[in-house]
Every structure is written in structure tokens, then in C-alpha cells.
Amino acid sequence: MTYTFKLGNRTYKVDFEEKEGLGLIGIDGEQKEMEFLRIDENTCSILVDNRSVTVGIFREAKKIQVFYEGDLYEIEAVSGRDASQSEGTGSLDITAPMHSRVVKILKKVGDNVEVGDSVIVVEAMKMESELKASASGTIKEIRAKEGETVEKDSVLVALSDSE
Amino acid sequence: MFKKILIANRGEIAVRIIRACRELGIATVAVYSDADRDALHVMLADEAYHIGPSKPSESYLVGEKVVAAAKESGAEAIHPGFGFLSENDSFAELCEKEGVVFIGPSAEAIRLMGDKVTARKIAREANLPLVPGSEGAVSDVEASRVAKKIGYPVMIKASAGGGGKGMRLVNSKEEFESSLRMARSEAFSSFGDDSVFIEKFIQQPRHVEVQVLGDRHGNLLHLFERECSIQRRHQKVIEEAPSGFISQKTRKNMCEVALRIAKAVDYFGAGTVEFIMDQEENFYFLEMNTRVQVEHPVTEMITGLDIVKWMIRIASGEKLPFKQSAVKMQGHALECRVYAEDPATNFLPSPGPLHYVRAPSGPGVRDDSSVYSGCEITSFYDPMLSKLVVWGNSREDAVNRMLSALREYVVLGVRTNLGFLIRMMRDPEFRKAQIDTGFIERHPELLVPGESDPEVILMAAAVAMNGGSNQIAQGTKAVSSGWKHFARRMGVSGNPLL
Numbered sequence: 001m002t003y004t005f006k007l008g009n010r011t012y013k014v015d016f017e018e019k020e021g022l023g024l025i026g027i028d029g030e031q032k033e034m035e036f037l038r039i040d041e042n043t044c045s046i047l048v049d050n051r052s053v054t055v056g057i058f059r060e061a062k063k064i065q066v067f068y069e070g071d072l073y074e075i076e077a078v079s080g081r082d083a084s085q086s087e088g089t090g091s092l093d094i095t096a097p098m099h100s101r102v103v104k105i106l107k108k109v110g111d112n113v114e115v116g117d118s119v120i121v122v123e124a125m126k127m128e129s130e131l132k133a134s135a136s137g138t139i140k141e142i143r144a145k146e147g148e149t150v151e152k153d154s155v156l157v158a159l160s161d162s163e
Numbered sequence: 164m165f166k167k168i169l170i171a172n173r174g175e176i177a178v179r180i181i182r183a184c185r186e187l188g189i190a191t192v193a194v195y196s197d198a199d200r201d202a203l204h205v206m207l208a209d210e211a212y213h214i215g216p217s218k219p220s221e222s223y224l225v226g227e228k229v230v231a232a233a234k235e236s237g238a239e240a241i242h243p244g245f246g247f248l249s250e251n252d253s254f255a256e257l258c259e260k261e262g263v264v265f266i267g268p269s270a271e272a273i274r275l276m277g278d279k280v281t282a283r284k285i286a287r288e289a290n291l292p293l294v295p296g297s298e299g300a301v302s303d304v305e306a307s308r309v310a311k312k313i314g315y316p317v318m319i320k321a322s323a324g325g326g327g328k329g330m331r332l333v334n335s336k337e338e339f340e341s342s343l344r345m346a347r348s349e350a351f352s353s354f355g356d357d358s359v360f361i362e363k364f365i366q367q368p369r370h371v372e373v374q375v376l377g378d379r380h381g382n383l384l385h386l387f388e389r390e391c392s393i394q395r396r397h398q399k400v401i402e403e404a405p406s407g408f409i410s411q412k413t414r415k416n417m418c419e420v421a422l423r424i425a426k427a428v429d430y431f432g433a434g435t436v437e438f439i440m441d442q443e444e445n446f447y448f449l450e451m452n453t454r455v456q457v458e459h460p461v462t463e464m465i466t467g468l469d470i471v472k473w474m475i476r477i478a479s480g481e482k483l484p485f486k487q488s489a490v491k492m493q494g495h496a497l498e499c500r501v502y503a504e505d506p507a508t509n510f511l512p513s514p515g516p517l518h519y520v521r522a523p524s525g526p527g528v529r530d531d532s533s534v535y536s537g538c539e540i541t542s543f544y545d546p547m548l549s550k551l552v553v554w555g556n557s558r559e560d561a562v563n564r565m566l567s568a569l570r571e572y573v574v575l576g577v578r579t580n581l582g583f584l585i586r587m588m589r590d591p592e593f594r595k596a597q598i599d600t601g602f603i604e605r606h607p608e609l610l611v612p613g614e615s616d617p618e619v620i621l622m623a624a625a626v627a628m629n630g631g632s633n634q635i636a637q638g639t640k641a642v643s644s645g646w647k648h649f650a651r652r653m654g655v656s657g658n659p660l661l
Contacts, residue, residue, distance in 0.1 A: 005624050007617065016625035025622050034622050042519040042536075042575055044626050046619060053619050056573040057627040058518045065518075065575050066623040070582035071612040072575070075624045098514050099542045124542040125512040127396065152515075 005064075006076040092135045092159035096150040100124035105146055107157070111139045119157055120144065137161050164479050165189055165240045165264070169233040170204065172244030173223065175533040175549060176455070177204035180242045183471040192236045194229060196222035198541045203533045210236055217543045223247045226254040233263045240264035240478055242471075246545070249454040250277055266478040268453050272428040276451040283448075289427040291420055291448040294439065296362035307339055309361045316364040319343055321350035321357075328353040332364055365447075367599040369440040370394065371406050373421035374462045376473055377431040378483045385418040386462050386470075387492050392598045393587070395510050400580070400603075401587060402458035402498045404465050407558045407596030413444045424451060433459070433474050442599075457500070457550070460531060464496035464554040495561040496554045499569065499584045501532075503546040506583040506610040512546040513578035515539070520548075523571030527554040527564055540577050548579065558596065562588055582612055 003014045015026035023036045023046075035047040039054075046053045056067030064075040100122040107119050118130040119139075137159040144156040169192040170180045181191045181204060193208035198217035205211045212232035215222035222228065226248055233241055241263055243249035255270035267273070276282050286293060295313040297305065300322045310317045310333065319342060321329025329350030331342040343359070351357035369392040377383035390406035391399040405414065421436035428451075435456045438446040459470045468490070477483070503513045517538050522530040532549030540546060553568055555561030566588035572581050586609040587593050593602070603609070 001625075001629055003625060003628055005621055007620065007624075012617070012621055014621050014625055016622075016629060018629065023622060023626065025618065025625060027618055027621055032618055032622075034619075036622065036626055038626060043521075043573070044623055046622060048616075048619060053616075054573075055619065055623045056519060056521075056575045057623050058575040059627040064624045064627045066620045066627070067573050067575050068615065068620055068623070069612075070569060070572070070579075070585040071615070072578050072582075073620050075620070077624070077628055097508075097511060125514065125544065125546050127512060129509065129511045 004078045006078055007073060011078070092133075092137050092161065093155045094119055094131050094133065094157040094159065096122060096144075096152055096154050096156055097129075097131070098124050098152050100129075100150060102144045102146055102148050102150060102156065103128055105142060105144065105157075106130075107139050107142075109139050109142055113137060113139065113159070122150070122156075131156070133159065135159065135161075164481075165238075165475070167192060167236065167238045168266070168475065169194065169229070169236060169238035169241045169263075170208070170244065171223070171229045171241050171248055172246070173199055173202060173204055173533075173544065174547065175531045176244040176457075177202075178207060178533045179531055180244060180471055181207045183469065183475065187472060187475060189475070192232065192238045194223070194232050196543070198539075198543050201538060203535060203538075212236060217541065219247065219543065226251065226257050229254075230257055230261050230263060233258075234261065238263065240266050240475070242266040242475065243454065245454050245457055250452070252277060264478050266432070266474050268428075268430055268432045268434060272430050272434075273453045275428050276453050279450065282450055285427050286424055286448045289423045291424055292446060294362050294365065294447040297360045300358035300360055303343060306343055306359070306361050307336075310339055311336070313361070313363045316366070318362045318364045319346040319359050320362060321346065321354060321359055323354035323356040323358070324350065329359065365439055365441045367442055367601060368392075369406075369408060369442075369599050370399070370437065370449075371409065371417065371440050371446060372435050372437040372456075373418050374456070374459070374470070375421055375425045375430065375434050375436060376468075376470070376477075376483070377425060377434075378477045379431045379480060380482050382483045383422055383425055383430065384483065384485075384487050384490055385422055386466050386468060386490060388414060388417060389456075389458055389461055390598075391458060392600050393593075393602055394600050395506075395603050399458065400500050400502075401584070402461055403558070403561070404461040404496050405492060407495075408598075409440070409444055413446070417446055420446075420448075424448065432477055433470050458498050460529060460550060460552040461496040461498045464529070464552060465492040465494055466490060467493075494554055494556050495558040496552060497561045497565045498550050498552045499565060499587075500547055500580075501549045501551055501572070501574075501584070502580050503540045503548055503577040504580055505578040506580050510580070512542065513540075514542040514546065515577045517548075517574065518576035519573065520575075521571075521573040522549065523551070523568040525564075525568065525571075528568045529553070548574070559594070562594055583609055586613070 001016050005012045017024040023034045025032050037045045044055050044057050058065040062077040066073045103123045104121040113133040114136050117133045120131045140160040141158040167190040168184050170177045184191045191208040193205045193211040194214045195205045196217045214228040248254040252270040252274040255265040258265040297309040316334045319331040329346050331346040333339050333342045347357040371388050371390050373388050374386040389404040391402040393401035433455050435452040437449040439449050440446040504510045505513050519536045529552040534548045553564040555564050569585045
């Protein structure tokens, strides 16, 4: 099988072949053999040249979580077409990271923002957090209201690309 | 001794208290909100009473509902844990009025220590060291006189303040006048009150606190100190006992000072006297917490005393059967608070379904937790998943053991600070106990994973996609039986002994 995985800002082409617990993996063309054993639904033991690594794994459709040495890596499996489409057209919108309450909107429609500018303040679990722009652009639309409760992943502020 | 106790809390502290009760042969009563029907404390308790909606202000913070549940269940006492109603003097009074024992100090002690101004006044009268500064709000002239007297750097703080607003650090006399003006104007626009006070600025402060324990018969002991200098968002993340920094002389002095303020308010139960300490081991009283502290386990690990059980025994009228000289400390203990939060985005909470959790184990490892695979981390409450506590012969042993235990932890579903904690345990400065409350801010490199093995992560992702010949049904949370596991393993390798 060949997969295209998005991990962080990088996309990898991964060839995976499995024979009796041996995984043959090719990453962007480079081959590597690893032995793996799926212990249970969420645990996988991997031996890389006799180095023993245990990772946590979880998959929901195309979204995969890999827990390795204390850190959670979120990977998206994209099909060939999705991969080419997603080149440079990543969403600029600011979404709610969790179920939260909108405390303050710091920008208005038409404002220009730079990467890292605070745009909106939300509150969850007794803590306020500033959500920042992940790209430079212009505020196209503000869909949230101050005081409103918003669901995870709902778009709060839509940004348009800076020309 | 009590026969039945109600635990007016949730999460790991409720579980911790239930365990103490069980060991003492006391029946337990849990209370829970809408969101907590499936919480571990509800399952572990002998009885459980629903007390309202998920919002704490409509359930866990409503004293009347808690007391009503206690009366309905026949519980003779209420343990408030920490947070929620634990430092609410009116709740302690309500319990007393309704004939239910409040497991904690007197309502009077809570009230006196709960008010910062009163606490500072009592501390001054008891001759405790206080951060040098003005006595309350000051005029412009007085402010500059005080600043000159205590020496720069100084902090100007809004009297009505909080959250860093109306606060200014002043390094020299030249900056003072304009800083004062700005602090006043910021204070006025934020709080509608421009009064400020002046305090000496402690550079690279450490947070050190003393655990005290007193009975209702006038016996008052200290259980040594804890250091809690590793903080984020002004909240502790890593705590240890003893401090890896202070001398025996300072320890002795500090513990004596802590007992002085406890004595001044006729304290009984467990309490904590918090100090801020500079790099020369000068320490100043901050406040007294009149409840069990989150980080109490590290003290338990070095003294062998069960603080929660003693709180219960003391509330039932028992006398402390040992003297100060019998309280010894041995070795070193560390606690890491495992949070559902993302260090990479300024420790933003990360609620959601917790798909899978596996806690570490081994000698000297204790995991005070309230989560399990398949539970939900809601945004209604504090996102702490567990407190991982270890004991070692020395600080170095304890740090190594903590590192080893943290590396065994697996959490899927929500983001956690585990990777950050692992990097903390490997940090050379932390390992040398060169810490202060600004440590995390100074080390942003610890917040994100370093160079890791993308090949292992991608391999794992491929296995998750493919599952190999032991493809496991996706989208089901049900834990499969051991037989199925066994069969799957056979399927993977064709060799069960692999």
C-alpha cells in the first residue's frame, strides 16, 4: 500500500508492505525494514534494528494519532488527489480549539493581520486563551459574537489571503 | 471515628480521599454533576448523589446541595478536597450549623487566612518575614520614598489588581515616576481605582512551602517543605520534597516560622504556609492555604505519613500520637501534574475523548489519577489527568525514576504535557535544581518535541491504517477480550511465542 501522510507541515509518501510481522517501509523512496507487533487496538511494538519502541496508535477514518515518547503526533492520511489540492491552499480561518466561550474579538472586518497577531480571546476550563492568526491576511468575516458559546472546530473568523 | 464521609469534590482528589476512607473502614458518599456520571469517583464510592448541572457554580460549588446530600445519606462528615468549597468559610459554618463535621480547620481560620490583607496583618503581628514594601496604598511622594528605602528593583502593583494589570517592574529611580503614572492609569482603566502599593521585586524567585498538621488539642507539627518553583500560567506543574536548594538551617528556620502563623490562628487539620524565596535563601510569607494541597503526596512519600487520613482522624477528634521529633524525612519525592493541555500553544487546555491511557508502574511510582480509557475530558473542570509521583533515595534518583515513569505513560485522544515533562527531567539546569518560577518562560525549547524519528511515527501510522493481517475493527471503543488479543497475536506472526 502507498499512503500519503501529512505530519506537521510536511507530506510524506509512504510505501508499506507487510509480511508476517515484518514491515517494509519506504519513505519518500528510501527503504527501511522494521518488525512490528500490534499488541492491541492502541499499542504497537516496533523493533528498528533491535531497538525496541512502543507507540500508542489511534485511528478515526483518515486521522491518525501516534503517541511516542510523551508526544502526540497527529497525522492525516491524504489520498493522491487531496494531497495535490492541499498544496498552498490550507485554510486560513481561525477555528475554536475546543468547546469554549468567546470573551473578546480583537479585530474587525477589513483589518489586516500578520502571522501571530491575536485575533480573538476565548475561555474554556476557567482559562482565557488568545487565538492567533496562522497566516497573514485580511479579516473577511467574523462569525462569532462576544459572550457566545462555540463548539470545537467551528470557524470564528474567516481570513482571506494577503495579495 | 466516622462511619460515613461525603466527598465534596471530583477528579483525582475525590478518588484519593475515597481510598483513604476505605483503608480506614469508612463508607464513602460521592456527589456528581451531569458531566460526571461516568467519573471514577462515582464508581469507586459506596453511594453517589447527583447534585446538579455540569457548571461548578450549579453543582460542586453549591454548599446547600452538598450538605443536603450529606444529610440524606447519613454522612457524618464532609471532606472538601481542594478548590470548590474547600476554602469557603461560610460552607464550613453551614456544615457546623447542620451538624456535619467539616474536615478541615475552623471557619474562623479559613476566613482569617483567606483575606490577603488580614493574613498579612496576622503574619506581621506573628513576626513573619514579609516582602519589604509599603503598608497598603500609597501617595506618589510616599511611593518614591518607600522605593528608595527598600532599594531597586521594585514592583508597583494595583491595590485592586490581578492578572498583571496595573503592574510595573521598575529597575531604577529614573524610571520610577513615569512607571508610577502608567501603573496608576492602567489600574484606573482596569479596575476603576488608581491606588497602588510598592513591593520589593524578588529576582528569580523560588516557591517553597511548609506543610503543617495540627490536631484539635493544640498539637501542631510541620512536615517539612516542598518546592514548587516550576510553574506555568502561575500554576504549579512540578513539585518536590524536600527542596533541592535550601540549607538545613533555612529549613529549620522556615518550618518554625510556618508554625508561628498556624499557631496564631489556632490551626488544626492540614495546611500549607507558602513562601517566596530569593536566590540567597531569604524567604517571605505569601499566604496560607487552609486545605489539603494538590502536591501533598510528595510530603507523604518522604515522611511516610498519610496526610488525608490524618485530616480525617483529626476531624473526628483524635490526638496526634507522635511529636515533632518523630517526624523524619527520608529520600526525595517528585510530582508531575499530567494535564490535558498543549505546551506548544501556551498550555492551552485540550479537552476531548480520551481514547486510551496506560499509566506507568514500578517500584516507588505512584499515579494519583481519575481517568480511564474511553472517558471524556470535559471543558467544565480543570484539565488535570493525573499526578505522577515518585520517590528516590536522592533527588537524582527521583528525577531518573520520574523520567523512566513518564516514558511509560501513554495517552491517546487528547494532547498532554507528557513530552514537555520528559524534556524537563532531561534538562541539565532542572537536574541541578537550578529552578525558579520563571524557568518555563526561559526554556521555550522544552515546549515542543525535538528531532524525533519520523520513520517510526510514519511506520506506526501505516500500521494504524493497515493494521496488518491482524486488522482490528475501527471505531469501536470496546475493549476486546484476552482471547481475541491472543488470537490476533497468533495471526500477526503465525507464532504465538514471538
